[in-house]
Amino acid sequence: MKKHLKFVLISLLTLNSFAQISFEKAYYIDNTGNKIECLIKNKDWRNNPTEFEYKLTEQSEEKEITIASVQEFGINNNLKYIRQQVEMDRSSDEVKHLDTRRTPLYKVEKVFLKVLVEGSASLYKYTDGNLIQFFYANINSEIKPLVYKKFKTTSGYIGENTQYREQLANTLICDGYKQNKIKKLKYTSSDLIAVFTEYNNCKNGGIKNTEVNKSKQKKDVFNLTLRPRINNQSFKIRNLNYITDREANLGSKTTFGFGIETEYILPFNNNKWSVIFEPTYQYFNSENTFNSNDPNREKTVINVDYTSIELPLGLRYYIFLKDNSKFFLNACFLNDINFNSLIKFSEVDGTQVGYNEPLENNLNYVFGAGYKFLNKFSVELRYQTGRHIVYTTSSSYKTAAVIFGYTLF
Incomplete structure (x- = not known):
């Protein structure tokens, strides 16, 4: 668990390095008592700062000043x-x-x-x-x-x-x-x-x-959002003994899913960081026919019936554009709970081949970028890395999604 949390934190901090924290109307008082009106980069510091970045005007050069030169400063x-x-x-x-x-x-x-x-x-x-x-x-x-x-x-x-x-x-x-x-x-x-x-x-x-x-100003510390989505899913199984090329590509499918996201806004850095958790219903059903590896059988039919509740947990970073408009970036790790999901192997006439394979739960990572407006409506593009869900052999289940959101409160 610690490894996955560390990965999520590193991912979002990397994304954060490309994001801009805005300069806001401010002032500082220097050692001679002069009050300088300026713009200060508001990081809403969790730890008390020892320096800050400022500009005299929107167009002027960005500078840094330390505690040695400042008696006082304030923002907004x-x-x-x-x-x-x-x-x-x-x-x-x-x-x-x-x-x-x-x-x-x-x-x-x-x-x-x-x-x-x-x-x-x-x-x-x-x-x-x-x-x-x-x-x-x-x-x-x-x-x-x-x-x-x-x-x-x-x-x-x-x-x-x-x-x-x-x-x-x-x-x-x-x-x-x-x-x-x-x-x-x-x-x-x-x-x-x-x-x-x-x-x-x-x-x-x-x-x-x-x-x-x-x-x-920070009263909205908890958000609950309804999140329907359009998923594009793909599934591959490798190292199979039932088919000649030993890799079964079950293709890609477009399906629908639904999630309910709870979000807690962290009390620092100007509400730019939050913790998100989003139980999500998803399903994938596909069947394909492959050349058999058995000389007594020409074809092998593989059917996948996979239904689960996904449980992504991670962090979100906001980039504010104006009061009711902002971009956001997500990084999560995801586990899921599947409902008696199976892979079935059979001949063309339906005769079972070998054993039906139960699917297992496993972790993977989730990355997303989106836009929220009017503090109610949102849209997000999300990508999940490959998830291994077949116990006995190598597999990769991937999802890309367009997610729509409506925040209830």
Whole structure:
């Protein structure tokens, strides 16, 4: 399974290298305090960046600028990073690598912090791989880490330092603001954003920048799509003892199939990546006559009756053209469940030759490219690599398809 997932990831990353991430209206503030209006390549970074690419105008040259030269930058009023020197604890959060220290081991680092909430009390986030840390500040106060750390106790259990709850209880004080929820507050973006937003509303300080606004733009995180298709299928069996040339080409057929696709939009890189899973009904029925390898029999008839539910699982990458229009690329690995499917060998008069061969399940790969418009309708061209489905000998079952889609939600 890991091998197949790795293949899918490599395939889509290769395709991604040819795809363009758009430049969007933005700004940055340099070390002298000058605010430069520009266009920044919006990668919707999962890890906090240390540099970014920008252009002063659509026609101007693309340039790269690093954290050393930028105090702050923002994109489209919903994504903002500020440069800060903060105390950073890089202790591992993985169980097998936990240390026995309860207190964080801080070192000062210069980083870009992502602004989640900005107001009377502000919330910031830093992500680097599995490392996730949050920071906070009041108006005119310095930015401090919200303390949370897992550690291994002397008895071998896993303990948690949840000092961040005490920090917030001492900081988020406002008449009418209920602090009971802080006692069970989780160290997650959604929980922290909620309490900071509520506190800022209580203080009437307003919220200048919040991840909540951005999340509203990403409400369509789950899609369900009906996907009828026209298939062109071909099937070859090799190394057969029943025929003279030892290869049986059962030809190609045009059939119809139907799938129901579930799609989960991944929460980074501007909704460009998603995980897709699409159970699909397909069938293939073909019969052909071949010269026999048996001197007592002139011809051998081979009949294939193959019906299955295909189960492709993989990744999709979107290339946005405008709000309601986008191209997409898919890469999946596919397994299937067949329904008592058989290959039958017989003489021309119907007399059975040898044994009927049951078809087996096996994996193959799927690649597709398509276009979606109005966020409802789509069309995709899809190709499946050869799938080996005959247990006793070599075979190749291939499919190319035109798939139509209608997204229900």
